[in-house]
Every structure is written in C-alpha cells, then in structure tokens.
Amino acid sequence: MPDSILLTGGSGFIGSHIAVEVARAGHRPVVLDNLCNSKAGVIERLARIIGRPIDFVQGDIRDGAVVRKVIRDFGITRVIHLAGLKAVGESMSMPLAYYDNNVVGTLRLLEAMNDCGVRSIVFSSSCTVYGDPQRLPLTESHPLSSANPYGQTKLTIELMLRDLARSDDRWHICLLRYFNPVGAHESGLIGEDPNGIPNNLMPFVLKVAAGQFKELGVWGSDYPTPDGTGVRDYIHVVDLAVGHLRAMERLGDMRCEAINLGTGQGSSVLDVVKAFERVNAVRVPYTLKDRRPGDIAACWADPALALQRLGWKTERTLDDMCRDAWKWQLSSGGS
Numbered sequence: 593m594p595d596s597i598l599l600t601g602g603s604g605f606i607g608s609h610i611a612v613e614v615a616r617a618g619h620r621p622v623v624l625d626n627l628c629n630s631k632a633g634v635i636e637r638l639a640r641i642i643g644r645p646i647d648f649v650q651g652d653i654r655d656g657a658v659v660r661k662v663i664r665d666f667g668i669t670r671v672i673h674l675a676g677l678k679a680v681g682e683s684m685s686m687p688l689a690y691y692d693n694n695v696v697g698t699l700r701l702l703e704a705m706n707d708c709g710v711r712s713i714v715f716s717s718s719c720t721v722y723g724d725p726q727r728l729p730l731t732e733s734h735p736l737s738s739a740n741p742y743g744q745t746k747l748t749i750e751l752m753l754r755d756l757a758r759s760d761d762r763w764h765i766c767l768l769r770y771f772n773p774v775g776a777h778e779s780g781l782i783g784e785d786p787n788g789i790p791n792n793l794m795p796f797v798l799k800v801a802a803g804q805f806k807e808l809g810v811w812g813s814d815y816p817t818p819d820g821t822g823v824r825d826y827i828h829v830v831d832l833a834v835g836h837l838r839a840m841e842r843l844g845d846m847r848c849e850a851i852n853l854g855t856g857q858g859s860s861v862l863d864v865v866k867a868f869e870r871v872n873a874v875r876v877p878y879t880l881k882d883r884r885p886g887d888i889a890a891c892w893a894d895p896a897l898a899l900q901r902l903g904w905k906t907e908r909t910l911d912d913m914c915r916d917a918w919k920w921q922l923s924s925g926g927s
C-alpha cells in the first residue's frame with residue numbers, strides 16, 4: 593500500500609523536488625500550498641516528470657479546517673513541512689508576517705495533525721539557526737542563535753517541536769537543517785523561480801548569464817576566506833530531496849532529532865562563478881562590492897550525522913548544480 597505523504601509548500605522550489613522523490617519511491621505525494629511564492633503550473637510539470645497526475649490542494653496551513661480535511665480525505669500518514677516565508681531581508685521589515693506565517697502556521701498544522709492522529713513530521717529548518725559560526729564545520733551540537741526574524745521563526749519552531757516530542761512519545765520528528773540549496777531537476781522542468789530581483793547567489797548568477805542583469809555584485813572580498821569572498825555549503829536540490837525521503841523513512845526510529853543536510857564542502861562566491869562559467873561556457877561578469885549587512889564569512893556542514901542516522905550523503909557536485917540550474921534557466925526562462 594503506498595503511503596500518502598502531505599507536502600506543505602510542495603509546489604515551491606524544494607518541495608517540488610521532494611514530490612518527485614516521494615513519488616519515485618512509490619508513495620503518493622499530496623501537495624498543500626497557498627501559491628504565495630509558487631505557481632500552479634509547477635503541478636502540471638511535476639505530473640510530466642512523475643508520469644501521472646499529482647494531488648494538489650490550494651490552501652493555507654494556517655487554516656486548520658483545510659489541513660484536517662486534506663489529512664482525512666487523502667489518508668495522510670506522514671508530513672513533510674516546507675510551507676513558509678524565507679526572505680531574510682523581508683523578515684526584518686515584516687516580522688509579524690513571518691511569525692504569523694511560519695510559527696502560527698506550523699502551530700495550526702501540528703494541531704490539525706494531532707487531531708487526526710498523524711504524528712510524524714519532517715521539518716524544513718536551516719543552518720541559519722547556528723547564527724555566526726563559532727567553529728567549522730558546523731555540527732548539530734553547535735550553539736543556536738539567530739540575528740533576524742526569519743531565523744527566529746525557524747528556532748522557535750524547532751523549540752516547539754522539541755517540546756511536543758517531550759510531551760507525547762507518539763510524535764516522531766526530524767528537524768532537517770539545510771545548508772544552501774541550489775540547482776534544479778535534471779529534466780529542466782522544475783527549479784527555483786524567485787519573484788522580482790533575486791537575493792540569493794545562484795538565481796542572480798543565472799540572470800546575469802542570461803543577460804537580464806549586466807553583472808553580479810560580489811558582496812565582500814575581504815572576508816578571512818581563501819579568496820576573500822563568502823564561503824557556503826551549496827547542496828544540489830535533488831540530493832536535498834533524497835535526504836528528506838531518507839528522513840521520512842527513518843521517522844519511526846526518531847523522537848525529535850536535528851540533522852544537517854549539506855555536502856561538508858565550502859565554496860566561495862568566486863568558486864561558484866568560475867564553475868558556472870566553465871561548465872556552461874557562458875560569461876558571468878562581476879564586480880567586487882562591499883559586504884552585505886548581516887552576512888557571515890563562512891559556513892559549511894559536518895554531514896556525518898546524516899550518514900550515520902539516515903544512510904544519506906550527497907552525490908552531486910558543484911558542477912552538477914551549475915549545469916542543472918542553467919538548464920532550468922534556458923528551458924523556462926526561469927518561470
């Protein structure tokens with residue numbers, strides 16, 4: 593019997609790739625998304641990749657009645673919870689919207705799950721919960737902090753989930769702390785599709801390579817890193833999606849566990865630009881600029897726990913990330 597898996601935020605960048613892996617593993621993905629940061633067309637493209645229609649409900653996780661109905665109608669047994677707002681800068685100017693959507697939204701989701709007797713959940717957390725790293729690589733035992741409302745919502749949700757697991761041993765919870773997801777599905781049918789001017793590195797690189805922006809601004813070249821530019825642990829979104837599948841499969845053995853999903857390798861901004869130019873034979877003009885306020889110098893994961901607990905490690909390289917992201921840009925124009 594295939595399991596029905598609820599994917600909140602399942603039409604977004606990461607959720608859509610998880611839907612593919614969940615379906616490939618023989619389960620039935622059910623997407624609940626209010627489309628505040630994704631488009632309904634993703635669902636049709638997912639059906640093309642998967643080879644059959646996919647269940648989609650347009651709705652908000654803050655609407656408990658809708659969540660309960662979806663859980664009951666589709667016989668949901670486990671939840672992968674990705675729905676949330678994620679722009680750090682926006683969270684500084686609209687903190688209440690972030691607490692409402694992310695924290696209240698998760699609270700309503702958990703209440704609905706509890707009412708329906710579904711108590712297994714994988715949650716999208718972030719390496720942002722480690723704040724400014726005191727030591728690298730980052731292990732799950734690193735102290736937690738956050739300098740912005742977006743990160744605070746992730747921390748608050750982690751605390752809420754830990755309290756829940758302590759209160760009732762029927763809950764099975766995995767907190768996946770993602771590093772920097774980039775790339776796209778190899779089909780070129782789904783990928784990251786940010787609204788307006790992209791904030792993050794890879795989406796901006798794509799727009800520069802496509803000629804939509806003249807050049808990339810490299811935010812800071814005087815960090816204490818090998819080439820002076822910021823270093824991050826970029827992870828291919830398909831590897832990340834497979835990590836969710838493994839976490840979902842192992843939920844039965846967990847009470848509440850936090851696990852990093854990263855490669856364990858740091859790459860600088862210039863490493864990404866050079867790899868992108870080489871792999872795709874395109875130019876990405878750039879200018880070195882001042883540091884972006886709030887940025888940290890370097891951040892990468894210790895992924896050992898993921899291997900130990902989930903039997904998972906990344907398989908795709910930075911070159912794969914650059915190639916697949918460019919294929920998505922070319923096939924879709926990024927939309």
Ligand code: NAD
Pocket residue numbers: 600601602603604605606607624625626627628629630651652653654673674675676677678693697716717718719770771772773
């Ligand atoms: P995304 O914006 O592409 O996807 C999120 C989806 O959630 C969107 O489709 C949006 O429409 C939906 N959504 C938002 N609020 C909702 C609500 N109240 N009800 C129903 N649907 C709602 O973002 P993503 O990059 O796919 O990120 C998915 C999750 O992973 C988020 O929780 C994000 O915070 C987390 N995360 C992302 C990154 C990253 O760099 N992309 C890193 C760490 C963690």
Ligand code: UFG
Pocket residue numbers: 678679680718719720770771772773791792793794796808809810811812821822823824861884887
């Ligand atoms: N960068 C540039 N130019 C740009 C964009 C980014 O030089 O136009 C640099 C940044 O300064 C940083 C690196 O590229 O050194 C990566 O920046 P991103 O904005 O792509 O990613 P961040 O690590 O800053 O943050 C992202 C998400 C956060 C999340 C974090 C960890 O935006 O929400 O990854 O998952 F918490």
